[in-house]
Amino acid sequence: MIVNNSLDELKKRENSLKIVKEIIEVKGRDFLIDLTGLSGGFIASSEELNLLETYVGPAIFEYELQIEGIKHLGGEKIFPVNRTSSGIFATILALVSKDSYVVHFLSQLPGHPSIVRSCNLVNGNYLEFDSFNEFHIPDNCSLVIITGSTMDHNVMDEDIFKKIIQMAHNKNIPVFVDDASGARLRTVIFNQKKALDLGADIVVTSTDKLMPGPRGGLLAGKKDLIDKIKVKANQFGLEAQPPLILAMVNGLKAFKEENLLNAFIKKEKFLSILQKNFSMFKLTPTGVMIKPEDLSYEVKNKDTELSNEDLAFLFAMILLKEEGIITIPAVSMPGASATIRFDLSANDASNIELEILNNKIISSFNKLLEISKNKEEAKKIIFD
Numbered sequence: 001m002i003v004n005n006s007l008d009e010l011k012k013r014e015n016s017l018k019i020v021k022e023i024i025e026v027k028g029r030d031f032l033i034d035l036t037g038l039s040g041g042f043i044a045s046s047e048e049l050n051l052l053e054t055y056v057g058p059a060i061f062e063y064e065l066q067i068e069g070i071k072h073l074g075g076e077k078i079f080p081v082n083r084t085s086s087g088i089f090a091t092i093l094a095l096v097s098k099d100s101y102v103v104h105f106l107s108q109l110p111g112h113p114s115i116v117r118s119c120n121l122v123n124g125n126y127l128e129f130d131s132f133n134e135f136h137i138p139d140n141c142s143l144v145i146i147t148g149s150t151m152d153h154n155v156m157d158e159d160i161f162k163k164i165i166q167m168a169h170n171k172n173i174p175v176f177v178d179d180a181s182g183a184r185l186r187t188v189i190f191n192q193k194k195a196l197d198l199g200a201d202i203v204v205t206s207t208d209k210l211m212p213g214p215r216g217g218l219l220a221g222k223k224d225l226i227d228k229i230k231v232k233a234n235q236f237g238l239e240a241q242p243p244l245i246l247a248m249v250n251g252l253k254a255f256k257e258e259n260l261l262n263a264f265i266k267k268e269k270f271l272s273i274l275q276k277n278f279s280m281f282k283l284t285p286t287g288v289m290i291k292p293e294d295l296s297y298e299v300k301n302k303d304t305e306l307s308n309e310d311l312a313f314l315f316a317m318i319l320l321k322e323e324g325i326i327t328i329p330a331v332s333m334p335g336a337s338a339t340i341r342f343d344l345s346a347n348d349a350s351n352i353e354l355e356i357l358n359n360k361i362i363s364s365f366n367k368l369l370e371i372s373k374n375k376e377e378a379k380k381i382i383f384d
């Protein structure tokens with residue numbers, strides 16, 4: 001095993017960012033192909049930037065964010081936070097009492113690591129389920145969480161979504177939805193309703209997933225609950241700062257459903273090209289992915305000392321280093337999924353031919369076959 005813990009993941013991320021910097025300096029930004037689907041966009045005019053003072057900025061942009069945020073998520077009140085993880089943490093800090101239960105339902109395990117970590121910090125008891133038959137709400141439960149779309153973009157069934165909300169409300173327990181990518185994936189691609197319109201009490205989404213905003217989190221929901229969460233978030237500095245809020249407003253205004261719908265159509269063609277050489281690719285709503293276990297099967301290198309996840313990290317690093325292709329396992333925060341997704345709704349995806357992308361993947365895979373035989377070499381590629 002090469003990548004064993006959060007510290008290893010941090011080192012891997014720092015190495016990736018160094019590679020990205022080198023590529024930009026030597027070959028230029030055009031050599032990079034960011035297919036993460038996380039844009040980290042920062043749209044702002046110079047007039048807007050001039051208004052970024054500690055108290056003036058929030059007065060203007062928080063007001064606009066209430067309007068744009070409610071259009072996007074519904075609900076009574078919006079609260080912007082530093083990251084989706086910060087929104088999850090603030091919600092659990094505000095609503096979960098010591099020794100009470102938090103139950104989480106999602107279409108496919110595991111849930112985002114910030115959920116279990118936050119529950120541990122408040123000494124709550126955490127349970128997660130991906131089978132509706134096994135799902136149950138124990139006594140002394142303070143919060144029910146639903147993930148609308150998982151880290152790997154597996155999307156929740158809308159009927160089960162409604163049933164879980166009903167079960168929670170029958171026991172007077174608030175429902176919090178982690179709709180990081182789901183707020184757009186579920187609604188645009190699967191024609192589902194907004195989480196709050198399905199009856200949830202609070203929702204959080206990520207402002208850089210599948211939309212041209214900065215990395216940040218947007219909470220929405222019932223005013224009394226949002227206020228409670230806001231107080232906690234302010235106590236610990238989890239709220240979004242004015243520059244982030246400005247870029248969130250403009251990201252929301254610039255969001256186009258069209259990009260997601262185009263990717264939804266293009267992915268089938270990409271899959272059929274890839275399948276001429278590989279059996280490891282699966283469809284996602286807006287692209288394709290390789291799960292670590294499928295990559296391992298494709299490599300078929302029985303004497304490799306690498307775990308499935310190591311192989312996925314190694315492949316992501318080779319894709320970046322050799323071909324400039326950025327995927328989440330190369331640059332992610334500790335605990336994120338090791339699944340390699342190629343998101344065709346990403347800006348850079350519209351600038352490259354699918355055949356060329358396919359050739360880059362083939363060439364990186366051949367390199368992976370070589371390097372995966374040698375653990376020391378693999379370690380060097382991942383950590384430098």
Ligand SMILES: *Cc1c(COP(=O)(O)O)cnc(C)c1O
Nearest residue numbers: 083084085112149150151178180
């Ligand atoms: C991305 C993601 C998060 C966390 O987003 P951050 O920006 O890393 O805080 C939480 N939940 C799900 C389902 C996600 O996909």
